Amino acid sequence: MKEIEAKLNGDIDRLTNKTFKFDERIGEGWFSAVYFLKTREIAEKKLPNNYITMQFFQKNDAVLCGTDEAIALIHTFAESPETLEIYSLKDGDKIKPFESVLTISGAYQQFGFLEGIIDGILARRTSVATNVYNVVKAARTSGEQKPVIFMGDRDDHYTQQAGDGYAAFIGGSTAQATHAMNEWWGKKGMGTMPHALIQMFRGDIVAASRAYHEMYPEDDLVALVDFNNDVITDALKVAREFQHDLKGVRLDTSRTLVDKYFLRNHHLMGTFDPRGVNPELVFALRKALDEEDFQHVKIMVSGGFTESRIRQFEERNVPVDMYGVGGSLLKINIGFTGDNVLLNGTPSAKEGRRLRPNPRLEKVVYHGN
Template sequence: MRKKRLDPRVFKVPIDRIRAGYYSDKYFTRYVKVLKLDNRHPRVLYQFFPRKDAIIVGLDEAISILRYGTGYYRDEEKADSMFREILNIEREIQAVAYDYDRMRLEQLYKKKWDLRERLNELWVDKWNEIEVKALYDGDSAKENEPIMTIEGDPAYFGYLETVVLGVIARATSTATAVHKVVKAAKGKPILFFSARFDHYWIQATDGYAALKAGAFGVSTDANADYWGVESMGTIPHALIAAYDGSTSEAALAFDRHIEPHVNRIVLVDWENDCIGTTIKVLKDFYEAMMGRRFVVGETDPDPIIGPGKGRIWGVRFDTSKSLRDRSVTPKDESSLGVCPELVWKARQEFDRIGAKNLKIIVSSGFNAEKIELFEKLEVPVDAYGVGSALLEEKIQITADIVEVNGKPCAKYGRKKGDLSRLEKVILD
């Protein structure tokens, strides 16, 4: 059964800017210009491949760019002038929007869309004259293995090489990093907490790549945009600070005001005492919810543990790698941060007081290597939150012409690879 690709419209491709070469390296736009002016229209086979083993994502977005960007303007000078005018209008819209001048905004938007309509009338669509074959997002590929090919006249799509390579490289890098931690976690959920470590423009691509590679959840709505799923998160340190450093008060306020279906996950390292803070939160939460006294070791906390409103689903340990939690025996650097001893002691104590169903989520400094260690030692973690480590992987994607007019033609050291895994792209 053929796998499904995402609808090209999902990616919100900035069509005018793509077609104008706004994001393309100048040498690619000039290469296409030369071909057009010299009336040279060979049929070439472009081949794309990763420079090391990877989980490939970004292909559907690349296909979207090709779908809307393959072609040419019948009057390029006129099109360029109109595009520059659109850019100027967009800059003015940006300025006027801050002043909330509705009348002027309506005028500018109308002018912009009139221009876009006229610009689109100049566009000659050549998508149906090229053939694209590709793997699917989420597929694995070996170093130098072809992941996509484009066959057709490069005068219609050659200028897109920069953006096509870029979207595949970024998403593939993120997906490959996520796959490594997912594999290391051996089925335990991975929470993608990387949004704060990069520009917000990239969140949708990163979130899509993370989920495609097996992440359990993402932290922003933009991360979840292409999938249409809901983002997730825990109680942050900032909320605890706003309640005068009281984790219990922050947790109770969160429970009062956040949607009932959201699982309550409490950050418990504010006082560098994850176990003690957790027990205090359970006590205070129980007394607030149940209306009666909680005695540690005697009262069953299970009624306020679980999913949704009025209960605590889990706690998150986020101790800095420069600190040692109060419950941990001082020794070398292995006792700093969220270490195995902390989690073992916490699980033992939580179970002792009846909180066996309380989940433990760990974060701060986790990467594939640290997760592998925790799993090797059978540390009782329920989920891992991973942040900056998921943006450190860099996978280069390269493209080469390997055939011209049906005959081998490639730079020294390159050749047509095995294309048997690629499937022809058919868009509805």
């Protein structure tokens, strides 16, 4: 963990390959496209003295992530990695379309079979980091930075959590749902209560909150108040019961439901979409809490939030204090390409591609296995 903290402070060039957990079968080519494996065999037998430069880029304005992982991969599985010449940008760097983010020079048979894996690492990590960055940016449209909790555990395979958590951190989310998402930072996951807890107390939000508070008195008490689809009624119940011990309430109303508040106030209907967590419901909740002197109670929202939806909330100054975001942050919308652009020191790229020197690239130091 000290290495990671040092890296973030700019004290060392790179994380080492000891930081990452890799499947040993990578070295056997198990995860490489077969044509890369065949090309490696041909290079070994027919062109043993080749020396190529492979260059990686993508086509968006983005927040780069995955370079340390890609470099650790190379240092772990390439043949004689200490002889390779690697230049790279750093995780967290802002990048432009077609900007070179990583170059590797050496014999193709040393590392070429890792091309697709490197593309995949950079694509996923950069996509998540960029998605999170854009959501965090949207959450400060109104001028104040609202915290964004990364809640992507239920939206993808569990094996992705650690890497996605790292990418989310690079993108600007410092609060994450699981321990795995936080493992690189030496922190633990954060969370309040699920609907399952309230269900076991037969929908009694006060009883569920009391049990939580008694079991975890060191935690901030944040009550989930949409179980009965009556967020204002239940929020006031827990606020009256716990007073200043209640730090916040969370709304996670399904997009298929209309909260009972609107069913009691028909005159409000007809001018907006009343389903799910909507601005009018949050305004009404804030007003109800304030009228009973619960101004200290924060409001957290979750359930289908995206960059555009958060931006809409912020532009309307909806009184949200924290956003919980999941699935929209995991969309892979940035793809990387690795091209061989030099052969034995001379330009030799496919038509339409060329070496794109980037003065921002830094030479990578080999740390050993």
